[in-house]
Amino acid sequence: MTKPDKGPTSRAGRIDEATGTSTVGHEWDGIEELDTPMPRWWLIALYITIVWGVIYVVLYPAWPLVHGATQGVLGWSSRGQLAQEMERENDRRAPFLAALAATPIENLPENPDLMRQAVAGGRAAFRVNCVQCHGAGAAGGAGYPNLNDDDWLWGGDLQSIERTIAHGTRQPGDSETHTSFMPAFGDGILTTAQMGQVADHVLSLSGKARDNAAGARLFADNCAVCHGADGHGSRAVGAPNLADAIWLYGGKKRDIVAQIAHPRHGVMPAWQGRLDPATIRMLAAYVHSLGGGEAFAEAAAPPAESDDAS
Amino acid sequence: MTRHSPLSPDDGAPIKLYAKRKAVFPQKIDGHFRRLKWLVMLVTLGIYYGTPWLRWDRGPYAPDQAVLVDLAHRRFYMFGIEIWPHEFYFVAGMLIMAGIGLFLITSAVGRAWCGYSCPQTVWTDLFQHIDRLIDGDRNAQMRLAKAPWGPGKIAKRSLKWAIYLVIGFWTGGAWIMYFADAPTLVRDFWSGQAAPVAYITVAILTLTTVMLGGFLREQVCIYMCPWPRIQSAMMDEKSLTVTYKHWRGEPRGSLKKARAAPEPFGDCIDCNQCVAVCPTGIDIREGPQIGCITCALCIDACDRVMAEVGRPRGLIDYVTLEDTEREIAGEAPRPAWKTLLRARTVLYFLVWGGIGLGLLFALGARTHVDISVEQDRNPPFMLMSDGSVRNGFTVKLRNMQSRPRDMRVSLEGLPGAVMWTSEMPREDAARALTQRVPPDATEPLRIYVIAATGTPAQDFSFAVTTLGDQPETDIAKARFAAPEE
Numbered sequence: 133m134t135k136p137d138k139g140p141t142s143r144a145g146r147i148d149e150a151t152g153t154s155t156v157g158h159e160w161d162g163i164e165e166l167d168t169p170m171p172r173w174w175l176i177a178l179y180i181t182i183v184w185g186v187i188y189v190v191l192y193p194a195w196p197l198v199h200g201a202t203q204g205v206l207g208w209s210s211r212g213q214l215a216q217e218m219e220r221e222n223d224r225r226a227p228f229l230a231a232l233a234a235t236p237i238e239n240l241p242e243n244p245d246l247m248r249q250a251v252a253g254g255r256a257a258f259r260v261n262c263v264q265c266h267g268a269g270a271a272g273g274a275g276y277p278n279l280n281d282d283d284w285l286w287g288g289d290l291q292s293i294e295r296t297i298a299h300g301t302r303q304p305g306d307s308e309t310h311t312s313f314m315p316a317f318g319d320g321i322l323t324t325a326q327m328g329q330v331a332d333h334v335l336s337l338s339g340k341a342r343d344n345a346a347g348a349r350l351f352a353d354n355c356a357v358c359h360g361a362d363g364h365g366s367r368a369v370g371a372p373n374l375a376d377a378i379w380l381y382g383g384k385k386r387d388i389v390a391q392i393a394h395p396r397h398g399v400m401p402a403w404q405g406r407l408d409p410a411t412i413r414m415l416a417a418y419v420h421s422l423g424g425g426e427a428f429a430e431a432a433a434p435p436a437e438s439d440d441a442s
Numbered sequence: 443m444t445r446h447s448p449l450s451p452d453d454g455a456p457i458k459l460y461a462k463r464k465a466v467f468p469q470k471i472d473g474h475f476r477r478l479k480w481l482v483m484l485v486t487l488g489i490y491y492g493t494p495w496l497r498w499d500r501g502p503y504a505p506d507q508a509v510l511v512d513l514a515h516r517r518f519y520m521f522g523i524e525i526w527p528h529e530f531y532f533v534a535g536m537l538i539m540a541g542i543g544l545f546l547i548t549s550a551v552g553r554a555w556c557g558y559s560c561p562q563t564v565w566t567d568l569f570q571h572i573d574r575l576i577d578g579d580r581n582a583q584m585r586l587a588k589a590p591w592g593p594g595k596i597a598k599r600s601l602k603w604a605i606y607l608v609i610g611f612w613t614g615g616a617w618i619m620y621f622a623d624a625p626t627l628v629r630d631f632w633s634g635q636a637a638p639v640a641y642i643t644v645a646i647l648t649l650t651t652v653m654l655g656g657f658l659r660e661q662v663c664i665y666m667c668p669w670p671r672i673q674s675a676m677m678d679e680k681s682l683t684v685t686y687k688h689w690r691g692e693p694r695g696s697l698k699k700a701r702a703a704p705e706p707f708g709d710c711i712d713c714n715q716c717v718a719v720c721p722t723g724i725d726i727r728e729g730p731q732i733g734c735i736t737c738a739l740c741i742d743a744c745d746r747v748m749a750e751v752g753r754p755r756g757l758i759d760y761v762t763l764e765d766t767e768r769e770i771a772g773e774a775p776r777p778a779w780k781t782l783l784r785a786r787t788v789l790y791f792l793v794w795g796g797i798g799l800g801l802l803f804a805l806g807a808r809t810h811v812d813i814s815v816e817q818d819r820n821p822p823f824m825l826m827s828d829g830s831v832r833n834g835f836t837v838k839l840r841n842m843q844s845r846p847r848d849m850r851v852s853l854e855g856l857p858g859a860v861m862w863t864s865e866m867p868r869e870d871a872a873r874a875l876t877q878r879v880p881p882d883a884t885e886p887l888r889i890y891v892i893a894a895t896g897t898p899a900q901d902f903s904f905a906v907t908t909l910g911d912q913p914e915t916d917i918a919k920a921r922f923a924a925p926e927e
Contacts, residue, residue, distance in 0.1 A: 169461035171665055173658065244865070269820030280834070282868075283827040338829070376827035377895075421864050423824065423834060423890050 229410045237290045237413055247417060254418025257411050261403070270422055275381060275398055280422045283378040286310050287367050288426035294416035298409075300402035309402055312370030317354065318393025326350055331388040337363040337375040340383075463661055465587060466723035468570055469580035469715075473742025482558045483567055491612070494619030498522070503881035504844035511621050517882070523805065524882075526842060535801045539794055546790040548676045550782055551760075552683040556670065557737035562662050563721075565613070565655035569606065570721060576602040580718055606656040607648065614647030660722035663735055670732050679763040680781050684736045686716075686727040686758050689770045697751060709753050716740035716758055726758060736760075811849065811914040812840035813906040822923040829895040831924045837887045837904055841879040848909040850876050855902030856893060856922055864888035876909070891922065899924045 147154055148166055156167045188194065192204040203209075228249055240247050258270065265276045272278035277285065286296045296310060303309040317327060326346075333347030352361065358371040365373035372380065380398075381391050403412055419425075496508035498521055505512065510519040518525040518533065525532050547554050556563060576598055577583045589595055618640050619627060630636040631644075654662055663670060677683065691710030700707045710727070717725045719740060724733040726740050744758040765775040818834035826832055841847050852874035853859055862871035864887075871892065879885040889904075905917045 169459055171661055172460045172462045173661065174665070175460045267820070269818065271821035271824070278821075278824070280821065280824045280832075281826055373827065377825055377829035378827050421888070423832060423864070423888075424826075 232410050232413055237294050237416060240290060240413075240417060250414045250417035251421045253411070254414035254416070254421075257407070257415050258418055261407065262415070265400075270419070275396060277380060277398075278378070279419050280424060281378055282424035282426075283373060283376055284424070284426065285367065285370055285372055285380075288420070288424055290416055290420050290425070290427070293419050293425075294413060296400070297412050297415050297419075298402060298404040301400040302397060303399065303402040306402045306404075310370055312358075313397065314358070314371075314391075314395040316394045322350065322354070322392070324389075327389050327392045328385070330355065330392060331385050334363065334374050334388055335383075335385060338377060341385075464723060466660060466721065467573075467580045467583040467587070468721045468723075468739070469718040469743075470574055471719040471739055471742050471746070473739075473745060475738035475742050479558060479567065479737065479739075483564050486559055486561075486564055487568070491616045494616065494624040500524075501844045501881075503846070505623055507623055509620060510623070513621060524842070524844075526840075529808070532801060532805070535797055539797050539801075542790060542794045542797070545676055546787060546794055548673050549678065549681055549790060550787045552677055552681045553670070553673055553734075553736040556663065556673070556735035560669075560735075562654060562667070563735060563737065565609075565651060566659045566721065568609065569655045569659070572602060572605050572609070576605070603652075603656075606652045610648035610651035610656075611644065613651045614644035617647055618643050660733065660735075663722060664733050670735075674732075678786070680784060680786075682760045682762055682781070683730055684726060684734060684738055684741065684758065685730070685761040685766060686710075687756070687761070687766075687769065688727065688729075691727070691757050709748070709757050711747065711751060713747055715743040715747050719743040809914045809916060810842035811847075811906060811908050811916050812838075812842070813851070813904055813916045813918045814838045814840075815904050815918040815920045817920060817923070823925065825925065826892065830892050831895070831897055831922075832890050832892045833922055835889045835891065835904075835920060837889045837918075838884050839877060839879045839887065839906060840884045841881060841908075844881050846878055846881050848876055848878050850874055850907045850909055851887075851889075852905050852907075853891065853902060854905050854917070856891070856897075856900065858897070859891050859893040859902075859922070861889050861891045864890070893922065893924070897922070897924055899926075 146157075148164070151166060151168075154167045155164045158165055189202075190204065191206045192208055193201050194204065195202040228246070231246060232250060235243065235246060240250060258266075259268070262270070266272050266279055267276070270279040282288065284292070286292055286301070295308070299306050299308040299310065301310045302312075315321065317330075318324075322330065329344055329347035330350045331347075332341045332344050333351045335341035336343050336347075351359075351363070355363075358369050359365050359374055360371070363374035365371040377383070379387065381387055381396060403415075407415070493509050494507065497506050498508035498519070499506055500519070504524070505519060507519065508521050510517075512519065516527045523532075544555055573583060577586050586595060586598065615631075618631075622640075627636060627640065631640060658666075689708075691708045693706060693708055694710040694712035695707030696713075697711050700711065716727065717723075717740075719742070720726070721737060721739065722733045722735060724731060726734060738760065741756075741758050741760070745755040748755050748757055761769070761775070762781055765781075768775055814837070816836040816838075818836075822833070824832040824834070837851065839849050839851070841849070853861060860871040860873055861875065862868050863875065863877075866875075868890075871890075877885060877887060899922060901919060901921050903917050903919050905915065907913055907915045
């Protein structure tokens with residue numbers, strides 16, 4: 133099939149016998165390349181891509197300049213597209229937010245669909261506004277209440293939670309804020325030894341220490357007025373339950389003595405005015421859904437069928 | 443010695459860098475292979491256009507279209523089979539089977555896929571029939587192509603291209619029917635209420651069908667498609683391919699010449715019928731080549747001519763390379779079963795069949811219920827006011843049947859623990875709970891598991907059992923986290 137070698141110069145452009153096509157004149161170890169012409173439609177396709185490119189450059193942002201880039205006659209931008217999508221999303225959510233604003237929070241459990249959406253919206257809002265103190269899992273920390281458990285300083289039903297979020301705790305300038313104040317018993321009211329006895333008594337309420345009569349007497353005289361004779365506390369005055377397993381500032385004797393001597397008082401901002409009422413309502417629904425929410429009995433209806441098959 | 447420019451060959455004529463397509467006007471032919479092609483075309487186009495209209499009753503909760511790719515809800519329905527996204531391995535398996543099936547076919551009977559069932563071949567064939575219907579057979583088409591534009595040619599071309607467009611539109615239209623309920627979509631499509639993507643898809647497929655089938659035709663096979671190149675590597679000396687038996691046909695001579703002096707001439711009477719009928723416009727007598735899709739229409743043409751001139755059929759025929767050498771040497775060809783049954787084809791078949799059996803087995807063995815558990819990691823456990831320990835889990839119940847089912851979820855292990863969901867009061871906590879799961883859906887549950895003070899961290903399981911007829915079960919392992927003492 134190959135002709136005898138006539139030297140590199142004469143090979144350039146020789147006609148290959150088998151195909152009738154010219155070679156390009158290169159040769160590598162006896163392998164030559166045919167100069168087969170491209171199909172014309174291929175060239176046309178190239179021209180079409182060029183035309184497409186020109187149109188695109190005119191219509192859309194294309195050429196980078198020193199500051200920014202050419203804008204394109206359509207005025208499209210990815211920021212503008214995002215704004216449009218956000219607007220569409222807001223429009224889509226508008227009916228839900230309106231329904232939420234119109235539904236008193238205590239009626240929310242009767243509407244499982246609305247409740248579900250409120251919990252989802254609250255989860256998102258929680259991530260932005262609440263995790264700084266309460267933690268990503270709402271588990272709190274020393275001094276910051278855990279919102280997953282069933283221990284509530286100011287009430288754990290939907291209404292109470294909503295009120296706590298709206299008005300905060302010890303928020304100056306908010307007349308409806310939760311306020312409680314525990315005296316510093318270390319400032320001359322009780323001696324160090326007495327405070328140790330009271331702490332022992334407090335621990336004995338949850339079975340973590342033995343009863344002691346001196347501590348019980350001191351407790352009845354100084355503490356029972358707010359925390360109750362049995363130490364179960366009072367939500368009305370914001371006195372914590374001392375007989376349970378949950379300790380905001382630590383459950384060791386040392387922690388308890390420190391709290392008796394110089395109590396710490398946490399502050400939570402009032403979110404009314406910072407967040408819109410619908411967001412506060414969603415946050416309340418979310419916090420309530422974390423497993424410790426109270427007064428749920430009326431919502432024990434059979435779970436509704438999901439309308440979304442996916 | 444003159445030095446040639448690479449752009450001009452020895453004869454000095456400039457080579458063009460780009461070559462215009464040489465139009466192909468294949469002649470009408472009838473024969474065994476043409477009839478086989480008709481049959482394949484009828485079946486494949488029938489399947490393609492007709493399948494979306496088949497109905498399949500799945501009850502009130504699932505679509506009744508027999509074959510439906512429901513992208514919005516991530517379901518793939520195929521008659522009695524419903525595939526969820528997590529079962530995509532079925533689709534992957536079928537694609538692998540399609541690939542290995544092509545290897546099998548190619549190693550046994552060469553480029554049969556190209557010649558008979560490739561969509562490009564089938565649609566090109568369809569468009570070539572339209573050409574013949576409007577413009578007449580080969581010679582009339584050639585005359586018309588050369589004729590100047592006049593009212594007659596304009597009319598014929600307009601009519602032909604209009605039919606092209608209708609076929610293209612119908613092709614695109616049939617495609618979108620696979621992705622939505624066909625009757626509804628047709629109504630929406632014509633009333634302008636279908637999704638924009640439906641119109642865009644139809645427009646693109648109309649354009650590509652008309653371009654590829656109506657105009658580019660064999661250019662797709664020769665320049666665009668990688669498959670002919672891959673197939674060359676998969677064929678061997680035992681693969682069937684369309685062969686001109688040059689040892690029998692050469693040297694060629696017309697009937698007149700052969701009658702005058704029969705001695706030097708072979709069986710080929712050089713009538714060019716094999717070239718005339720070729721849909722890709724090649725001359726098979728030049729030997730095997732990339733342009734040959736082995737549609738075997740030249741075999742039909744040559745057999746007919748041989749019958750007319752009283753010579754044995756099969757001057758052009760399906761022959762393996764090995765038999766070519768045997769026939770040249772005057773030996774008998776190997777029996778067909780020996781050619782077909784060889785290690786390579788048998789191996790391909792076993793792999794292909796093995797995957798198929800595996801898929802069938804998996805299909806038969808799969809359950810239609812599934813439970814999955816995700817444990818809360820932040821916080822991993824919760825201390826409750828009474829000292830007990832609570833863990834949170836997101837449990838997903840998957841009902842893969844087209845009817846709502848009640849499912850009983852129960853704790854296995856973790857003695858003394860009870861659970862409740864976020865949608866029920868804690869007072870109702872128990873070792874097991876019943877949940878209704880909508881048809882063909884996944885139901886997520888927030889489940890809280892609570893155990894008494896001092897319960898150590900340990901493994902346990904969530905088990906699910908469907909209630910009612912045909913109960914199914916599934917189980918998911920989980921771990922109960924607790925504070926270290």
